[in-house]
Amino acid sequence: MALSEKTKQAFLGPLNANNPVVVQILGICSALAVTVQLKPALVMGIAVTIIVALSNVVISALRTTIPSRIRIIVQLVVVAALVTLVSAFLKAFAYDVSVALSVYIGLIITNCILMGRLEAYAMTNGPWDSFLDGLGNGFGYMWVLVVVAFVRELLGSGTLMGQRIIPRSWYVANGGFYENCGMMMMPAMALILVACVIWAHRGLNKEEKK
Amino acid sequence: MMEHAINLFVRSIFADNMIFAYFLGMCSYLAVSKDVKTSAGLGVAVTFVLLVTLPVNYLLQQYVLGPDALVEGVDLSYLSFILFIAVIAAIVQIVEMVVEKYSPSLYASLGIFLPLIAVNCAIMGASLFMQQRVTLDAADPKAIANIGDAFAYALGSGLGWLLAICALAGIREKMEYNDVPKPLQGLGITFITVGLMAMAFMCFSGLKIG
Numbered sequence: 053m054a055l056s057e058k059t060k061q062a063f064l065g066p067l068n069a070n071n072p073v074v075v076q077i078l079g080i081c082s083a084l085a086v087t088v089q090l091k092p093a094l095v096m097g098i099a100v101t102i103i104v105a106l107s108n109v110v111i112s113a114l115r116t117t118i119p120s121r122i123r124i125i126v127q128l129v130v131v132a133a134l135v136t137l138v139s140a141f142l143k144a145f146a147y148d149v150s151v152a153l154s155v156y157i158g159l160i161i162t163n164c165i166l167m168g169r170l171e172a173y174a175m176t177n178g179p180w181d182s183f184l185d186g187l188g189n190g191f192g193y194m195w196v197l198v199v200v201a202f203v204r205e206l207l208g209s210g211t212l213m214g215q216r217i218i219p220r221s222w223y224v225a226n227g228g229f230y231e232n233c234g235m236m237m238m239p240a241m242a243l244i245l246v247a248c249v250i251w252a253h254r255g256l257n258k259e260e261k262k
Numbered sequence: 263m264m265e266h267a268i269n270l271f272v273r274s275i276f277a278d279n280m281i282f283a284y285f286l287g288m289c290s291y292l293a294v295s296k297d298v299k300t301s302a303g304l305g306v307a308v309t310f311v312l313l314v315t316l317p318v319n320y321l322l323q324q325y326v327l328g329p330d331a332l333v334e335g336v337d338l339s340y341l342s343f344i345l346f347i348a349v350i351a352a353i354v355q356i357v358e359m360v361v362e363k364y365s366p367s368l369y370a371s372l373g374i375f376l377p378l379i380a381v382n383c384a385i386m387g388a389s390l391f392m393q394q395r396v397t398l399d400a401a402d403p404k405a406i407a408n409i410g411d412a413f414a415y416a417l418g419s420g421l422g423w424l425l426a427i428c429a430l431a432g433i434r435e436k437m438e439y440n441d442v443p444k445p446l447q448g449l450g451i452t453f454i455t456v457g458l459m460a461m462a463f464m465c466f467s468g469l470k471i472g
Contacts, residue, residue, distance in 0.1 A: 081284075084288070085284060243453050247451070250453065252445075
């Protein structure tokens with residue numbers, strides 16, 4: 053299927069040049085809190101992608117019938133219903149991840165990416181474009197989460213997705229030379245790592261305006 | 263009893279600070295903290311809305327949503343996301359109308375922030391944490407056992423947020439004159455600043471009174 057230029061832009065823009073996390077600085081709360089390990093971060097990324105894409109479609113389909121005065125409440129209710137579904141699904145099929153994410157699944161409701169996309173895109177565009185825009189923003193959010201969680205889990209606990217990467221025999225306790233970096237588990241390092249991602253991203257996209 | 267509430271209050275300002283320990287309300291925290299005066303206005307508004315919504319949601323949790331609360335044998339907690347966000351959105355709307363009617367000068371300085379607060383993660387997050395904490399054992403210093411505790415937790419969280427945003431705004435005002443590497447200017451350096459502040463706040467994590 054041939055995609056028009058606008059449709060392509062809706063999907064590809066948020067991945068790099070218009071990334072929701074590192075350029076628009078939206079949805080930071082959860083991006084920082086769930087990145088101690090790779091697995092919850094990945095699940096969070098997928099959950100947000102699904103919810104953004106579907107709520108974009110619903111709001112876009114309803115955009116001519118929603119009275120503008122109460123649109124925020126309508127948007128919140130649609131998002132809250134989708135989040136409730138995703139949360140119930142996770143509790144049923146991935147209980148340990150849902151415990152690890154704790155309140156942050158519920159906080160997808162107030163994730164600024166969602167409200168931002170609904171207001172800025174779904175209210176003025178058709179369902180198909182909105183769907184791709186939602187997918188693009190979800191993936192843009194996900195890659196930042198995955199990068200930060202990759203570094204934090206590898207350096208903080210020597211594992212990836214729960215699998216041991218750094219051999220046990222390297223550790224000082226077993227007569228080796230290696231020690232986990234405890235700082236990586238602290239909330240503070242998440243902020244500093246996101247700052248490094250922003251730094252690298254801006255450095256690579258020099259022509260971009262501040 | 264009183265001691266427990268005071269302990270909860272102090273802990274939620276310092277050790278369980280909304281920004282530095284849980285990254286809640288990060289979006290508006292980063293966007294608005296450019297000067298101290300506006301930051302203080304937003305901080306006061308957040309504290310106020312927390313003080314109203316959290317006890318209301320506590321009563322909802324105790325008398326409607328909890329297991330066996332409304333009807334014997336029925337657990338309505340899967341409705342909590344939708345109900346909490348509806349309560350928050352409605353209360354923010356009411357507060358906005360009341361302030362507009364009775365104090366136009368306050369409305370002029372606070373008005374632009376009030377719609378933002380409905381989607382501030384700190385408000386929703388506090389309600390979701392409250393939902394987790396009501397199930398804790400009463401001896402746990404984090405437990406919220408009665409409506410007084412709910413008020414203490416709301417006030418402490420709000421003041422903690424106010425403290426964090428005013429501190430960051432103060433630092434950012436001074437930092438205007440510093441020579442920051444180009445790609446790191448703006449939000450990059452702000453993230454690193456917040457990371458360093460979060461490290462400082464980690465010292466409070468063992469805090470206990472009485």
